[in-house]
Amino acid sequence: MSKSSYGNRGMFLENIINDSNTYYNSIDKCLIFKKPTPIKVLNVTYPTDKSHLIDKAVYSSISTLDYNGIYREKYIEFDAKECHNKTSFPLSNIKDHQLEHIKKVILQKGIVFIIIFINNEFYLLKGDTIIDFIKNNDRKSIEYEYIKNNGYKINESYTPRLKYLDAVDMAYF
Amino acid sequence: MSKSSYGNRGMFLENIINDSNTYYNSIDKCLIFKKPTPIKVLNVTYPTDKSHLIDKAVYSSISTLDYNGIYREKYIEFDAKECHNKTSFPLSNIKDHQLEHIKKVILQKGIVFIIIFINNEFYLLKGDTIIDFIKNNDRKSIEYEYIKNNGYKINESYTPRLKYLDAVDMAYF
Numbered sequence: 001m002s003k004s005s006y007g008n009r010g011m012f013l014e015n016i017i018n019d020s021n022t023y024y025n026s027i028d029k030c031l032i033f034k035k036p037t038p039i040k041v042l043n044v045t046y047p048t049d050k051s052h053l054i055d056k057a058v059y060s061s062i063s064t065l066d067y068n069g070i071y072r073e074k075y076i077e078f079d080a081k082e083c084h085n086k087t088s089f090p091l092s093n094i095k096d097h098q099l100e101h102i103k104k105v106i107l108q109k110g111i112v113f114i115i116i117f118i119n120n121e122f123y124l125l126k127g128d129t130i131i132d133f134i135k136n137n138d139r140k141s142i143e144y145e146y147i148k149n150n151g152y153k154i155n156e157s158y159t160p161r162l163k164y165l166d167a168v169d170m171a172y173f
Numbered sequence: 174m175s176k177s178s179y180g181n182r183g184m185f186l187e188n189i190i191n192d193s194n195t196y197y198n199s200i201d202k203c204l205i206f207k208k209p210t211p212i213k214v215l216n217v218t219y220p221t222d223k224s225h226l227i228d229k230a231v232y233s234s235i236s237t238l239d240y241n242g243i244y245r246e247k248y249i250e251f252d253a254k255e256c257h258n259k260t261s262f263p264l265s266n267i268k269d270h271q272l273e274h275i276k277k278v279i280l281q282k283g284i285v286f287i288i289i290f291i292n293n294e295f296y297l298l299k300g301d302t303i304i305d306f307i308k309n310n311d312r313k314s315i316e317y318e319y320i321k322n323n324g325y326k327i328n329e330s331y332t333p334r335l336k337y338l339d340a341v342d343m344a345y346f
Binding site: 025028030031033035036037038039041052053054055056057058059062064068069070071073074075104105107108109110 | 198278283
């Protein structure tokens with residue numbers, strides 16, 4: 001696949017993961033869903049007795065990660081981040097409350113990681129690895145080489161589009 | 174607590190469970206959250222460069238259960254239903270796609286149940302119990318006595334307001 005084929009996609013990573021989950025869930029390999037985007041509703045009107053319309057609302061922030069569920073009897077939770085910088089992944093992509101949440105999932109012995117799309121490649125980076133990196137480095141970003149050496153490469157396929165559970169198997173089982 | 178103290182509360186059960194989760198999560202006993210209510214956004218405007226306003230949206234249905242997370246290293250998922258009928262719990266409270274989802278969680282060996290508030294009492298009814306009941310009965314509701322005999326009573330306290338993890342311990346560990 002050519003490098004230019006992944007330019008400026010926005011929802012690209014989210015879509016490819018949602019498609020992969022739809023496939024994985026359909027064959028009962030796991031049960032993993034994206035959580036709904038939290039929205040703070042400020043006003044609702046009722047045009048008719050049986051209908052409603054939210055006419056004032058704003059997006060609010062989520063304190064957990066975007067995807068969770070069960071795989072091989074284990075609790076699993078992760079987030080997906082597209083990185084448009086080719087040389088490093090800025091840690092500002094992971095919010096402080098998300099980092100706290102990652103620590104809490106580790107404490108509960110759940111599987112927790114980030115899928116990073118960088119340089120037209122997909123990597124699974126374990127929560128532990130991220131926490132360790134931050135503890136031992138003053139850098140505000142994780143170099144691509146570090147991700148390559150410490151992450152688990154995720155392969156693409158036709159179904160699922162992203163074989164990320166293979167990387168989970170390598171990383172955790 | 175007097176029977177009349179629980180009249181017509183609407184969000185009562187949701188609030189008491191959210192409070193209990195806040196407490197349980199704070200002492201690292203588990204990590205369980207209510208999923209955000211799914212909302213289908215139909216239009217967003219941008220009053221200023223840095224602000225947004227959703228001015229057209231509707232609630233959409235969720236195919237999973239409302240709460241999920243990890244407890245004692247196990248995946249856990251449940252829903253909460255207030256029942257205003259004192260003699261039985263109408264099965265119409267559990268939507269078909271929720272029932273399918275319950276079966277899928279059982280297949281993945283996760284913990285899955287419904288918390289039912291009936292007759293001013295709280296019960297945990299295991300997913301298996303509900304599936305079995307439906308398989309073996311033509312009734313469109315589960316009698317209170319059946320819930321009392323086959324469910325696990327959940328006690329109230331000051332913190333957490335609902336000691337539902339004690340019932341989970343009894344039912345699953």
